[in-house]
Amino acid sequence: MNYDPRLQQHVDQHPYPLLFATISGAHLYGFPSPDSDFDLRGVHVLPLPEVVGLKTGRETVEKTGFYDGLELDLVTHDVKKFCGLMLKKNGYVLEQVLSPLVVLTSPEHARLRELAVDCVTKHHAHHYLGFATTQWKLFAKEEPPRVKPLLYVYRVLLTGIHLMRTGEVEANLVRLNETFRLPQLPELIERKLVGPEKGMLEAADVAFHHREYERLVAKLETAYAESKLPETATAADGLNELLIEVRTASK
Structure with missing residues (x-):
């Protein structure tokens, strides 16, 4: 994609080597507005002395704020922490490693993408059900109600249903709606794309x-019950092998 070149500067300035950096958030979900910040997510590698020594390095690095006119939210995890998260029912990390909006990649990123397929389980439905509940509460308590949290509700539920049915991690609401064809979504997305002035309901x-929220929650619960996805992730050995290779190569 053609992303803002200032993103590359922040990737280059990261204190640790990166295996990948991808764009998440509204840009990944298909409805960035003119004022949307850039959510950068990735994996860094702590050097071996900062892992085995008494003084350990940062498992998570965060950088948030305005830089040269760019609103940025950058979060990276050390490769060990990220591999552990991949083995849990955490849809966020799978969306990050599989994001098609790539700022930086590597051969190790390619291997993480391959292993991500074997991390998908039917119990990832709980992640999406929980997130949908949180987002609906945020939407319902606002006065006046805003389009943004509502789109997050739809995005999360459709991603979860699609994952349970197909095993495919798809975070883009526009592409998801090519399958689900919810007639209300194109107008909501357009209002979000235009900006704050049309962002109210x-x-x-x-x-x-x-x-619609209750109907889609029920669909996700049914998709979970009927899913043929495995009960547990099967990528642990592959992730462990990759982690050892990456760690022993670091200095």
């Missing part, structure tokens, strides 16, 4: 979206 619309 009428209170009368909330009842409709509440019914």
Whole structure:
């Protein structure tokens, strides 16, 4: 993709070597507005002395704020922590490693992408159900209600249903709706793309979206119950092998 070149500067300035850096958030989900910040996510490698010594390095590196006019939220995890998260029912990390919006990549990133397929389980449904509940509460308590948290609700539920049915991690709401064809989504996405001035909803619309929320939650629960995905991840040995290779090569 053609991303803002200032993102590359922040990747280059990272205090540790990176295996990958990808774009997440609204840009990945298919509905960035003009004022959307850039969510950069990735994996760094702590040098061996900062792993085995008494003084250990940072497992997580965060950088948030405005830099040269760019609003940035950068979060990276050390490779060991990230591999551990991949083995849990954590949809976030799978979306990050599989994001098609790549700022930096490596052969190790390619291997992580391959191993991510064997990390998908039916119990990732719990991640998406929990996140949808949180986002709906955020949407419902706001006055006036905003489009942004509502789109996050739809995105999370459709991603979860699609994952349970196909085993494919798809975070882009526009592409998801090519399958689900929810008629309300194109207008909501367009309003988010335009910016804050059209980012509010009428209170009368909330009842409709509440019914849709409950309907899609039920669909995700059914998709979970009927899913043929495995109960547990099978990528542990592969991730362990990769981690040892990466760590022993670091200095």
